[in-house]
Amino acid sequence: MAKKTNTEIKASTEEKIKEAARTVFTKKGYAGTRTRDIAEEAGINLALLNYYFRSKEKLFKVVMIEKMQKLFGILSPTLNDATTSLDQKIVLIVNLYADMLLKNPDLPIFVLSELNLNHDGFGSDFQPHKILGESVFVKQLHAKRPDMNPLQFVSGILGMIIFPFIAKPIFKKAIGSEKAFEAMINERRALIPKWVKAILKTK
Template sequence: MAKIVDQSTEQKIKEAAQRVFIRKGYAAATTREIADEAGINNALLNYYFRTKEKLFDIVMQEQVATLFGKIYPIINNEETTLEEKISAVINYYTAVLLEQPGLTLFVLNEMQNKPERIAGQMKTNHVMMEAVIARQLREVRPDIHPMQLIMSIMGMALFPFMGRAVFEKSAGIDETAFTKMLKDRANLLPVFIKSILKG
């Protein structure tokens, strides 16, 4: 007999799992905690996902796609300039990470544990080299490898979110003020990168 899937329950479990995994990591999280977070019993969670590992894999794939996969329509857009692409990628990351502040550390941990999974999602090798943004970069700075640009954008955009608590405490900045700083940074970073590209 085929399993009947209730999409709303399945989604509720995935969202709960995401919160628990981001909060505690894979090793420390339990299916009981995830079930409690979702407001269901453990048997129902097992009915939908069987194991914690299977649920984690699904959640991780979705989170990696959020962090990396969704930038491809931006960097492959034939209608936008190189500078517009840079701004759009930075704005995308800023919006996503303000909404999901634990996402960077969650994915970073997985990058260390299973780099092949992340690389598969990012498709860094041939897709990056064939992207419109790579062609546009070569037109203005043929001496800079496209991956240097992408790594620079991601590093400058993501690191402040990863070290947010440290930056807030060391600078004596409260959460509201630092959030404003992050939003302002989304406008500053394209200016910094533009100056680098001009040499």
């Protein structure tokens, strides 16, 4: 099939396997994935997978760390930007997630489901909540609403933007096409910031 002659575009075998692993693990979950599926998807042999990564679990871990970073790492720069207001940050966060999740619709359900199943705790490797910590965002929130628990506040925002993707099978049935789902998410880009501003205003 595909010949490996390209030295400029680094389509290394290792990367091909990783890319295949991303696809298959995301689609079938860790337990539902067979290493054979990944090898086939990568267009290589099963033995080669074990040559590059030593086991199914090690390959999974590589993919999982990446995915967690993609899902939560997105927050950090925005939360700590001293040049934007609280209201601006909310608009930015909602749109960052809308963009990223429309491109990776099953990222949240994959990551959160596998985290929940907890095949060995690599929860220890990553602390997304520390992003919040003493961020500029939290300070700005405290200045405006000292009574508001930052975690409760952020849960509200993330829940509103991420939930439709987690419950996508339900929403797809409720509204029909993929296009309609995307339209709904795009409508939420304006809706959620408006809602959050209302929440911040009312004691």
